[in-house]
Amino acid sequence: MxxxxxxxxxxxxxxxxxxxxxxxxxxxxxxxxxxxxxxxxxxxxxxxxxxxxxxxxxxxxxxxxxxxxxxxxxxxxxxxxxxxxxxxxxxxxxxxxxxxxxxxxxxxxxFVQDKEVATLIENLYTKFKMYVRKFESPDTKESQQPLLSHLERINDFLGKRATRFLTGDTMSCFDCELMPRLQHIRIGAKAFRKFEIPTTFTHLWNYMANMYELEAFIQSCPADQDIISHIKNQLGLKTTARIELETPVYTTAIPVLAES
The missing domain is CATH 3.40.30.10 (Glutaredoxin)
Structure with missing residues (x-):
């Protein structure tokens, strides 16, 4: 086909x-x-x-x-x-x-039932899109705060639960929903706003590290350039980067984390 x-x-x-x-x-x-x-x-x-x-x-x-x-x-x-x-x-x-x-x-x-997790990850991507849409305007702490605060809440939740994934030590539908969005945020926010997830969010980064080890994520993950192209087309953004000519890159490395 x-x-x-x-x-x-x-x-x-x-x-x-x-x-x-x-x-x-x-x-x-x-x-x-x-x-x-x-x-x-x-x-x-x-x-x-x-x-x-x-x-x-x-x-x-x-x-x-x-x-x-x-x-x-x-x-x-x-x-x-x-x-x-x-x-x-x-x-x-x-x-x-x-x-x-x-x-x-x-x-x-x-498909486990967990209202706390469902509420926690809701609207994360919407906040990311609102932030990136303003990519031509000055990047201030105020403009990034809604996204940053939401990521911090997820980080704190993961620290409190102390489990490998959102609802326990095995994956659920919530992880399959959240992780692709975190990857878009990691790649897209850096490309359009030079924003990076703080290394102080150690619980969030450790969660992402666990996901990067899974074939389910690796096999399904798009290239960085495709994420950037998708966001650009979806939000009607214009960039001078020639991503079409680049060799596909798949970012899965974890930064050196700050002391928690």
């Missing part, structure tokens, strides 16, 4: 269902993974289930600037993510999430 196909064949038992996830391709080269947050979130969830061998996962990238004829025939102008489970296509984000939770084998284990 698409220009590029990635196969994750963890499941060898013919009895397990094959799930196909169609995700947006890079807006730079039209082939590698793009930086759609929902695409990465569902990719991570399904990858975790494939590692447990409850499903076999196939991930397909589609260049929405030049969608192939069979994609247009089947889905018209519907943008990814699109989940296909045993011939049935699920097209809307909320329906995809509900389907993973209720119909994909093992999916219910990812």
């Amino acid at each position: 698409a220009d590029a196909v990635e196969q994750n064949g963890h499941a060898e038992n013919g009895d397990v269902p094959e799930i196909e996830l169609i995700i947006r391709a890079s807006t730079i080269d039209g082939r590698r993974k793009g930086a759609c947050l929902f695409c990465q979130e569902y990719f991570m969830e399904l990858y975790l289930l494939a590692e447990l061998k409850t499903i076999s996962l196939k991930v397909t990238t589609v260049d929405m600037q030049k969608p192939p004829p069979d994609f247009r025939t089947n889905f018209e102008a519907t943008p990814p993510p699109i989940l296909i489970d045993r011939g049935m296509a699920i097209l809307e984000n909320e329906k995809i999430e509900r389907h993973i939770m209720k119909s994909v084998p093992g999916g219910h284990n990812l």
